[in-house]
Amino acid sequence: YMGDLVTLLETPAANRRPLAMDRRRALVTGVNGYIGCVLAARLMDAGWDVDGLDTGYYQNGWLYHDGRDQARVLCRDVRRATVGDLRGYDAVVHLAELSNDPLCEFDESSTYDINHRGSVSLAEKAKAAGVARFVYASSCSVYGAAGNEEKTEASDVNPQTAYARCKAFVERDVSKLTDRSFSPTFLRNATAYGASPRMRFDIVLNNLAGLAWTTKCIRMTSDGTPWRQLVHVQDIGDAILAQKKKKKKKKK
Secondary structure, three states: OHHHOOOEEOOOHHHOOOOOOOOOEEEEEOOOOOOHHHHHHHHHHOOOEEEEEEOOOOOOOOOOOOOOOOOEEEEOOHHHOOHHHHOOOOEEEEOOOOOOHHHHHHOHHHHHHHHHHHHHHHHHHHHHOOOOEEEEEEEHHHHOOOOOOOOOOOOOOOOOOHHHHHHHHHHHHHHOOOEOOEEEEEEEEOEEEOOOOOOOOOOHHHHHHHHHHHHOOOOOOOOOOOOOOEEEHHHHHHHHHHHHHOOOOOOO
16 A cells, blocks of 8 residues: 555755754655645755655656755655654644645545544644644635635634635644644635745646746636735745744743
8 A cells, every 4th residue: 555655755965954953853744745845945944854744646746946955755645644753843834635625525535534634633643742833734715705804813714615624624623732732823824826846837826827928818717806815835934934933822
């Protein structure tokens, strides 16, 4: 079974950062994805030792090579990660899920197994392994159709799809694990855009930019009045890094 096959993929020694015992260690799930490969480089630039966990299905799918250091990658389905795999890390950043509405609606049972139950199980194992920080890439889609009302962290959620419902369920269940030793953070990201070595052209702004470049024409599939929040992939990385720098508040 492919999920049982564990391979440690490393960059060439000449290009690899040396491990240092006094440096903070982070594990990024989905490190071979659109956000993950950008985030890993950002964390390494900030002085973190970074490992990745990824199925490896798309490990050869590079749009371009940016010359940056790459994380060591443990090739494994996130549902099969063990407490031992997570031991020794100061933080886990969880990105590895089915990542869009059409895919998630195609097989909802698999979506709930991976995105909800798999994510909660990973958080439980991270806590058991002694990981202090758990950063989860949630989504603003948990709000549903927001209308003209501005939403905050205190606003009610109203998820409309399997993808969004799983995000809300993970926030609900993982928040219950919070204590003095385990601090989860949920970032409700907008739709990402921007260049990445693991490029995605199915997300709206990247798709429009790709059409503009290749066909010299942007084709709208609506009347142009809909709008959505957007966030650059580098800004997502910076937000995650900011969470890692933030000191935990002590409970009174």
